[in-house]
Amino acid sequence: MEQTRLKVLLRRYLDNSLPPSALKELIAELQQDTHQDTVLQELGQALAGGAYATPTDTEKKDIIFRSILQKAAEQEAAAVLQPVKRHRSLWKAAVAAMVIILAGVAAYFAAGHRFTNHRPVLARQDVQPGGNKAMLLLADGRYVTLDSTNKGTLAQQGSATVSQTGGGQLAYDGPNANDKEIVYNTVFTPRGGQFRIVLPDGTKVWLNAASSLRFPTTFPANERRVEINGEAYFEVAPQQSSPFKVAAPHAEVTVLGTHFNVNSYMDDGAVKTTLLEGRVLVTHQGRTVALKPGQQAQTKDGIRILEQIDTDALMAWKDGRFSCNDIPLEDIMRQISRWYDVQVIFKDNITDTYSVEISRDVPLSKLLQFLELSGGVHFDVNEKTIIVKK
Template sequence: MMMTKREIKKLLRRYTSGAASRSERDAVESWYTSVEYDNRLQVQEYEQAKESVWNNINPHQRSRRRFLRYAGIFIMLCSISLLYYSIYRDNTVDTLAETSEITPGGNRAVLVLGSKDSVNLSQLTTGDIIRHEGIKIEKLSDGTISYETDSTTNDIASINKLIVPRGGQYRIVLSDGSIVSINSESTIEFPSQFTGNERRIKMLGEGYFEVAKNKNKPFIVESKGQKVTVLGTKFNIKAYPNDTHTLTTLLEGKVEVSFSKGNAILLPGDQSIFDGKNIKILSAKTASEISWKDELFVFDSEPLESIMQKIARWYDVDIVFDNRELEKKQFTGTISKHNQIGQVLNLLEMTGKVKFTIRNKTIYIQKNN
């Protein structure tokens, strides 16, 4: 995470006013000897900053530091943002000491076939095939589960269920060729094959859909009191049980979102927000809405409450806020979901807004005083 120009100036002001901690003073003075120019500061601002630091270094240390500078001992150039990371990394390691038992999520899911058999998909290896009621189910090399109509198929379709737990994520190719990515703590119900004049499934949680085109057989997703109808398109639905709103975000094509009182048409870039009674349509932040399927956390001025919900589902942890005001604080940034939880929380701590403590797989969030 890079420091902004404002954050750089704030750190320098803390240094020159005498409010900086010992580790902050050491880092700034090391920066003075090792960094020639940071392009987030104008040249004049940079020179003023250098002069300010020089004037605050103890006189008996100046000759030694000047010697070190010209002797070339500090030869590795680095930005203030990395130095800032080293400052706060030292301050947060102890508070995040219990992260060893918390690991990032991965491809984890259980497939329930009909009303009886269940398969732990993590235990299947690439190329494994399951045959069930005329359907061939295969695990592909990327971990995806693919449904394919067998040559011996009949018109009987059973309802299957894909259950993705906390700390899980999975992708499935349905029998019509539609691809569904399922996020943590989510469930999708679908027929083993689509018979009749429609393709209807049910979902609770979050899923990203790439629907195979079929003008004669609409694809319908039911979720928490709403119904999304499409012919072929790409969209995301977020409908967790405890969420107050159901979000439908459209990437390509056109969809109809209907509910008991009416319906709404979404065009690419639209997002519908359904509160159980009414729908409103806004412009979507599509990159952050679908980043989860690409194994990224992307936050775009996102409230900490929403961020921590995502972290809780992916790392299978519980969250406790010290006060509700913290839930509203907004953050912007991008980080891989494969990072250890300590790295994710450290980056949030580096903003100076919050402080985290982990005990027994519970993250406690406090204001950083």
């Protein structure tokens, strides 16, 4: 097909003048890689009113183009329209496919336009994402507010100097202590907060939202032990003579030097310990198992080992992303609830699984719109409450 003919079909579709008899022709042509530039250019200009140029990054353009067309080819794809029956007509299938294409290009251009066929997320006021904020409980019972802006020395705790280095990081500097000198600090992140801590041995800890880490301000010579609630990622500084132990509800993790993640959120069910590098020992109810990289131990009423964990998705929170691949909506909404500090209420029983890949820096409405693109779910936001329904 000539490029001119394809442009005519696309433009006629966009102005609602394309007859049903031409739909098969348009859908077939959308599958052709040779029309990639034409499709992106026409749809991009339609969305941006000509203000946004077609992207020149070939690799990114190819990825978005192929992912869009894959969805467009599926007649069972859940569109951004009102819920539809599985056995839809050709016309409805084409409309759904085109809306998905428009949605994908809109996300790619980040133009912020809404689709006329899309029920927008209802929100009186948008909810902003979380950020670097926490509270530090000192040994004498005083609290210190932590955020991204403060820098400098905060306190002297035992033989350790406590300082904030900016960018949401707390650091402890001091020698190993004897038992009489050990004092404890605790860092609490609220819902909608995260923070990083550099422990006195050089171990780095990323603390997720609604979590806490209790630790000695200087470690004794023979053992390094901390306590975790919620979720944290550890990069443990190696010390052969001093094992590093993480105590969590229903589990204890022992390492010498490694990278691992502990999720002990009570509403997530079991405590999940996932190994990224090195080797760890997980102990629960007197039983100890060794993990290899890519394995996850789940502990509650016993120990269950899962193989080949998607560690990239698991660690997305640390890297500032939501990354969910075909998981229940309830699991996704728990993550959203913690990060945006909102309450989630399900009005309907939704058993479908969903996928999402998006920055944790976007406002809540953008993330919910992204989920709605998968179909079968709609969100109403009333201040700090999300109503989930079909």
